[in-house]
Amino acid sequence: MMAGWQLWLSPRPLRRTNTPLEPRMFSPSDAALYEFLYDDIGRFAVRETHYADNKVVQNGLSGPPLHIHLKQTEYFEIQQGTLAVVKNEKQVMLTKDDGILKITPGTRHRFWAHSPAREDLIFKVWAEPQDGQHSFDENYLRNALGYLRDCQMQNINPSIFQMALFGWSSDTLFITPSFWVPLWILRAIQFVAGHLIGVFLLG
Template sequence: MTDDPYLGHTITAFEGGITTHVITHPSHPDRVFAYEVTFLLQHPRVVAVASRKPPLHLHPHQEEYIEVLEGRLVVEVEGKESTLLPEDGEFTVLPWTNHRLYSPVSDRKSEGADPDTKVTRFILSGERTPEPLRLDTVFFENWYAYQDQVVLKGMKIDLIQVMSMFDAGGSYLSLPPWIPFGRTIAQVLGIVIGRWIGGILGYQPFYREWTTDWESACRKMEVSVFQRRFANRSKSLPP
C-alpha cells in the first residue's frame, strides 16, 4: 500500500462517532486497503443508529479481514453472530459469504456485555485483487459520505443508489437464504439494477465532492459503458 494516495488520510462519519484512518497493515502490507477504525460507542450519533444493522452483503472476489484491537465488535456471517475480542486475532470473511459487522452498542444488555465500554477499535483490511470493481478507499469514502446524508440530513435511503455504490465496490446486497442460487442472483441484480439501470437513470457510484482520489473513481466508472459519462476529470465540480 505504499503507493496508496489515501495513506494517512482519515475518513470521519457520524459527526466524529466513527473515524477510519488509512494505514499500511502492520503484518500484511500487500493488502489493497487497511484501516484502523474507531467507534465511539457512547457518541450520540452512534447510539442513535445502533439498532439499525448495516445491510447484509457479500463480496464475490475479495477476502475481508477484521482484527479487534480494543473493545468488542459484532460480526454476523451466514446468520450467525459472533462477538470479536482482541484476543481472537484476525477474523477472515471469505468470498461469497453473506455478512455484516457493526457496533455492539445495541448488545450492551446481553450476557457478558460491559456497559462501560466506550470504544471499539479494529483493523479492517482487504485482499488485493485484479478486479477493477472492488472494496477500496474510494468506495468506503463515498459509502460513509452517503450514510452521513441519511443519518445527519434525514435523506431517505435510495436502494438503487446503494446498489450502484455497492456494485462499484465489488459488493452485492444479500437475498433471503431460502432463495435458490441467491448469491448469484444477488450479484446479477446488483449489476443490472445498480450499474446498468442506475447508470441510465443518472445514478453514479462515486461523487466528486465526496472523493479525494477522483482519478481512481473515474477509472472505475469507465469500466461500465453506463457510467462512463460520470468520469469527468474537470477540476471544477459539476453544478
C-alpha cells in the same frame, strides 16, 4: 440537470461535501472514525473506531448492513472492545484475544460494536486480493461514506439504486436479504438496480 421523476425515484443530497483529503473521515452521525492506512508494501487497510458514547453505536447500528464480497476475503483484527459479527446467520463476538477473523468471498455478513459498549471499539479491517479493478478500497469508502453522511445531514433516505451502484463498483452485494438466495440472482438484481437503472436511467 435532473428531471423531477429521477429525483422522485432516487432522492439525492442537494449539496455534496467534498471528499476530504485527510487520511480519515467520519461516518453518519459521527458514530465511527475511518482512518485509511497503507503498510510498507502498499497494502490498504482501515482502522475503525466506533465511539461507545454515541447513540448509533449503543443501538448496534454503526456497522454496514448485510452484504457479500464476491471476490475478496475480508479480515478483521480487534484492537479494543468487542465486535459483533453475523456470518451466514450465525452471530459471534470477537475481542483482541480471538485473533484475526476471516470472511471468505460469498459469505453474507454484517458487523457492529457489541452493545452495550463499555469502551470504544477499535479494529483494523482489510480485504485481499487488492489488485482487482473493482474492490473494497479507499475510493469506494470515501464515496459511500460521504454520500451516506450527506444524506443523513440533509435528512434524506439513501437511494437503493445509488447504494447498488456503489456495491456494483466494488464487487459487493448490498441488496442481500437475511435468508439465503443464490448469488447469481442477487448479482442480477444488483446489476439491474445499480448499473442499468442507476447509471443509464437515473444518471
